[in-house]
Amino acid sequence: MAQPAMPRGNSRKIPKTHTAYCAIHPRASFPMSAMPASKPSDKAARRHPAATPADPPPMNTSTTRRAIRQISKQCAAALAPHGFKLQSPHLHRLMPDGLYHAINFQSSQWGDRHEGRFTINLIVTSQWLHTHWTNLPFPKNPGSAPWPILRRLGQQLPAGNDKWWDVNADTNLDALFTEISRALIKHALPFFAQYPDSQAILDRVRTGGFVHSASDAQRPLIAAILLVEKRQPEAAREILLNALKENAGSPFAKTINLIASRLGIKLQAPA
Known part of the structure; x- marks a missing residue:
C-alpha cells in the first residue's frame, strides 16, 4: 500500500507490523508513528549527557515527544489502580486470558521540533490474534499492535470526533495531563470493559454484535x-x-x- 508523501527531513521506515497490517486491511488509517524511541548510541549519549532540571532538552528531542513522554508517565500512575503499566510511550494491561488493553500515544507525522500534535488510540489485541493475522511476531510493546480492535479516544468523548492535542513550548502539560487522564478514566475504561476477554470478542462476532473497527x-x-x-x-x-x-x-x-x-x-x- 502506497504511503503518503512526507516532507524532506521527516522520512522514516514504516515498521513491518504496519506494512503487514495494511496489506490485508486496505482501509487502515493507523500510522505507527508513536513507536518507542530507540536506545541512544554511546556517541549520542556523550553528545547529550543526562540533563538536570535546569538544562535545556537535547535538540533532537521534539516538543511533541517530550509531551507524550511526560503525559504517558503521569497517566500510567493515574491508571495503575486499574492494572495499566507504562511501556513507553504506551500503556497496557494484560487480562487473565492473554488479551491486551492498550493505550497508544500517536504523534502526528507533521510538525517540527518546536510544536506538533498527538492523538490517543485505544487498542484491544492479543498475541494469538495479531500473529495469525499479520504472520509476524507480536511486538515487544503491546501498545503498537493495532488489531483487531482500534478506537480513537476522541471518538469515545461526548463530541465523538477524532481529537488531536496540540503542543508547543508554552503548553501547560500538567493541565493537559489532567484533561487526558480524566478522559481515559471516564471514557476509555468503559470502552475496554466491553472486551474483558477473547470470549467476549468471539461472542460478538458470532452473534452479529458490534465490534469496533472490525x-x-x-x-x-x-x-x-x-x-x-x-x-x-x-x-x-x-x-x-x-x-x-x-x-x-x-x-x-x-x-x-x-x-x-x-x-x-x-x-x-x-x-
Whole structure:
C-alpha cells in the first residue's frame, strides 16, 4: 500500500507490523508513528549527557515527544489502580486470558521540533490474534499492535470526533495531563470493559454484535482465529468455508485462504 508523501527531513521506515497490517486491511488509517524511541548510541549519549532540571532538552528531542513522554508517565500512575503499566510511550494491561488493553500515544507525522500534535488510540489485541493475522511476531510493546480492535479516544468523548492535542513550548502539560487522564478514566475504561476477554470478542462476532473497527468481512476471520485458539478447529473451518463462498470471485477470498493456512486449516475453493 502506497504511503503518503512526507516532507524532506521527516522520512522514516514504516515498521513491518504496519506494512503487514495494511496489506490485508486496505482501509487502515493507523500510522505507527508513536513507536518507542530507540536506545541512544554511546556517541549520542556523550553528545547529550543526562540533563538536570535546569538544562535545556537535547535538540533532537521534539516538543511533541517530550509531551507524550511526560503525559504517558503521569497517566500510567493515574491508571495503575486499574492494572495499566507504562511501556513507553504506551500503556497496557494484560487480562487473565492473554488479551491486551492498550493505550497508544500517536504523534502526528507533521510538525517540527518546536510544536506538533498527538492523538490517543485505544487498542484491544492479543498475541494469538495479531500473529495469525499479520504472520509476524507480536511486538515487544503491546501498545503498537493495532488489531483487531482500534478506537480513537476522541471518538469515545461526548463530541465523538477524532481529537488531536496540540503542543508547543508554552503548553501547560500538567493541565493537559489532567484533561487526558480524566478522559481515559471516564471514557476509555468503559470502552475496554466491553472486551474483558477473547470470549467476549468471539461472542460478538458470532452473534452479529458490534465490534469496533472490525468490518463485516473481517468478522468471520476473527471468529475463526479465536475458535482455533479455543481448540475448535472444525467450527473455525465451517465459518471460513462460508466466508469463502460469500466472497467467491472476490480478491478477499485470497485473504480468507491465507488466514486458513496460518491456522492449519485446508479449504477447497468453491466451484
